[in-house]
Amino acid sequence: MREIKFRVWCKQNETIQTVSKIGFMEDKLWYVEDEDHETQPPYFEDDDDWVLMQFTGLKDKDDNEIYEGDIVLLKNEFTTWKGTVVFDEGAFKLSIKHSWGTSVEHFNKTNVFNDMGARIQLNNIYLVVGNIYENPELLEDSQNGTK
Template sequence: MISKFRVWLPNPDVERMLRVKALVFEHDKTRCVCGYAYDFYLEDEDAIIMQSTGLRDKNGKEIFEGDILAIETDEGILNVNIFWDSKHALFMFESKKYNEKDLLAELVEDNTYPFEITGNIYENPD
């Protein structure tokens, strides 16, 4: 699998999510190439970089860390956040409603409940 990334630029003048075309490691900084107009150093912009999980939602949309998934359960819709757990080196999801964290693989493996991306924690903080 080829790693894919996206980046959130919190700068109020830009404040947008961009697809990363290339990461260039130069001495002590990382240059992020997102197209002709967006070529910047991650460290200078306080940019937040997110990796793809390699998974897709029920509509075929690629799931990245930071995404919010809506899961259709027997009790209704449950929203969960996707994040990278560096301690265990794997992707997990967190339910604020139940204050629980679990392996993203469990959600995909079970596949009993369909899920779709409804946003991300940067563009939809609520």
């Protein structure tokens, strides 16, 4: 069974907070950062104050949890791409900007076609390098993992 976890980007103090409990009360997000130090939970007035990010259930090559909003390097035998984790059409995917547009790829093996037209699969390796809130500068050059 997949572990259901969240974290929240707090726009007021520009930090990511770990979420151990979550709930909504009077149309306001409620959360407790640490169950051991349960205090009066913060209340956010509206959706513009916070961004909730769900754990994908996946970890990168260094055993870091991958969440929505993370910036991830996808490496395989031929190339390195940089993308953002999104939830699209009922699945977590990697959104990659290319010179010709944006592609949204599933977290799995990449299907490509060889010179003979046969489909082959590449083994992808994922590495979390930041997130879109704390490290937006990492998206300036989303193609190829280096600037």
